[in-house]
Amino acid sequence: MAAADEIQKFTNDVIGWFNHAYYFNKQQTWLNTFWRGVHVHKCPTDLWVYQEILYETKPTVIIETGTANGGSALYLAQIGELLGGVRVITVDITNDRPPTPLPVHASITYLTGSSTDPRMLDEVRKRIQPGDRVMVILDSDHREPHVRAELEVYPGLVTPGCYLIVEDTNVNGHPVYPLHGPGPMEALAGFLPSHPEFEPDRGREKFMLTFNPNGYLRKSGA
Numbered sequence: 687m688a689a690a691d692e693i694q695k696f697t698n699d700v701i702g703w704f705n706h707a708y709y710f711n712k713q714q715t716w717l718n719t720f721w722r723g724v725h726v727h728k729c730p731t732d733l734w735v736y737q738e739i740l741y742e743t744k745p746t747v748i749i750e751t752g753t754a755n756g757g758s759a760l761y762l763a764q765i766g767e768l769l770g771g772v773r774v775i776t777v778d779i780t781n782d783r784p785p786t787p788l789p790v791h792a793s794i795t796y797l798t799g800s801s802t803d804p805r806m807l808d809e810v811r812k813r814i815q816p817g818d819r820v821m822v823i824l825d826s827d828h829r830e831p832h833v834r835a836e837l838e839v840y841p842g843l844v845t846p847g848c849y850l851i852v853e854d855t856n857v858n859g860h861p862v863y864p865l866h867g868p869g870p871m872e873a874l875a876g877f878l879p880s881h882p883e884f885e886p887d888r889g890r891e892k893f894m895l896t897f898n899p900n901g902y903l904r905k906s907g908a
Contacts, residue, residue, distance in 0.1 A: 701894045702861040708895060709862040716897075722764070724789050726757030727825075728853075731893035733758075735902070737765045739890070743848050745821035746772055747814055751801035751836060752826035752853070753778035756788040763793040775813050777801045778826065801826050802835040810843070819845045825853035828866070833873035841881065846907020850884060855901040874900060883907075 708715055708729070719726055726733070740762070748762050759776040766772025777797045788796060795813060799806040801824075814820060822840045824833060833852065844850045852874055857866040878884065883906045890902035 704895060705856065705861050709856075721757045721761040722789075724757040724760055724786075725755040726761055727754050728758055728761075729895060729897045731895045732897055733761060734893070735890050735896075736762065739821070739849055739902075740765055740769055740772065743819070743821065744769065745819045745845070745848050747818045747820045748772055748774045748823065749810055749820065749840065749843060750774060750776040750823045750825060751778075751840070752776075752824070753788070753796060755786065756794070756796075758823075758825070759794050759796075760789040760791055763791045766793060773813070775810055777806060777810065802832065802839065807839055814843065819848055821845075821848045821851075823851045823853060824870070828854050828857060828869045830868035830870070830872045833870045834876060837873055837877045841877075841884065841905075844905045846883075846905050848905055849887075850903040850905065851898060852901040852903065854897050855899050856897050860899060871900065878903075 716727065716729065719728070719730065721733075748766070750759060750762070753759060753776040756776070759774045762772065763774045766774070772793060774794045775797065776794065777799065779800055780798060797806060797809055820843050822844050824836050824840060826832065826836070841850050852870050854869065855871040855874060857863040858869045858871060860871045878886070884903040885906065886900045887902045887904045888900070891899060
């Protein structure tokens with residue numbers, strides 16, 4: 687094996703080990719991360735990449751499926767404030783998270799229901815105005831059939847030049863949680879060949895620790 691290949695293999699091994707250590711350590715780091723006191727179920731390196739994407743592509747609307755505790759919606763809304771404003775539309779099957787209420791922010795709209803329900807999609811579309819630049823984040827049910835269903839409808843809302851981000855492609859052994867079963871990565875494998883307008887931006891994985899390998903998809907166009 688050539689020296690360059692050995693270095694790459696070692697690098698890949700280290701990345702895999704660190705991903706496992708981050709994901710499964712006894713402090714449950716990925717479940718113990720906060721933005722301004724609110725649980726945010728994302729990796730800090732991905733959050734940094736998000737703010738870079740917002741600065742570079744300047745979306746006016748972010749559609750998020752999977753609200754959870756609302757930490758990521760609050761993060762996106764407040765980073766958006768620094769960049770001139772962005773509306774966050776976040777969807778969850780239930781927005782009942784006692785005893786901690788969802789964070790309140792003028793730029794966040796919470797919608798309750800299934801992200802793939804046609805009525806919910808109508809509600810989302812009503813909130814997109816002519817001239818909006820739309821970014822979409824898929825972070826709800828991570829089982830392959832559900833992600834596939836989301837990938838049938840949400841990519842069409844993404845503005846050319848903006849991003850569709852498929853979260854948690856790291857599960858099912860990519861490289862963590864091998865017992866998860868087919869999930870977002872497998873859904874992407876079925877989606878990408880027939881959607882050449884979306885290309886994985888592997889440069890967004892520059893910090894090496896990411897929950898979204900192959901999941902930062904930029905839509906071609908201006």
